[in-house]
Amino acid sequence: KPELYLVSSCLTGLCTRYDGKTKQDMACLERLKGKIWIPICPEQLGGMPTPREAADICGGDGYDVLCGRARVRTKTGTDVTRQFIRGAEQVLAIARSQPVTAVLLKARSPSCSSTGVCGVTAALLSKHGFKLEEFG
Ligand code: SF4
Numbered sequence: 605k606p607e608l609y610l611v612s613s614c615l616t617g618l619c620t621r622y623d624g625k626t627k628q629d630m631a632c633l634e635r636l637k638g639k640i641w642i643p644i645c646p647e648q649l650g651g652m653p654t655p656r657e658a659a660d661i662c663g664g665d666g667y668d669v670l671c672g673r674a675r676v677r678t679k680t681g682t683d684v685t686r687q688f689i690r691g692a693e694q695v696l697a698i699a700r701s702q703p704v705t706a707v708l709l710k711a712r713s714p715s716c717s718s719t720g721v722c723g724v725t726a727a728l729l730s731k732h733g734f735k736l737e738e739f740g
Contacts, residue, residue, distance in 0.1 A: 612644065650690040650694065660677065661723075666725070695725050
């Protein structure tokens with residue numbers, strides 16, 4: 605039975621980034637060869653449009669956002685914390701509904717990055733024991 609993965613949509617070539625572009629990643633696609641995968645974009649699942657204003661975590665990382673110690677704001681100061689948490693919860697719901705081997709996530713994203721400043725979705729998935737891999 606082939607393994608099943610969730611993967612950040614933009615890594616697969618879908619134009620889900622804040623600027624409406626893609627960050628297709630050949631190493632990630634190679635990793636997914638022969639596997640079944642489901643593309644997910646937490647920021648879209650959280651209800652934000654594409655393109656959208658770039659956003660960043662202020663005052664901590666994704667774990668701090670989940671605990672209410674930090675907020676997510678766009679470049680012009682709009683608070684989008686609620687949307688980021690909702691997107692993370694939606695991805696968690698998808699991950700829990702399937703026998704997922706690992707989640708492949710985009711680096712340097714306030715939602716998806718799993719190293720350095722951990723994003724909100726990566727933090728929630730990690731808290732629930734999912735194996736994460738980073739690309740891009
Ligand atoms: Fe969506 Fe994550 Fe890619 Fe950003 S990095 S476009 S939130 S999948």
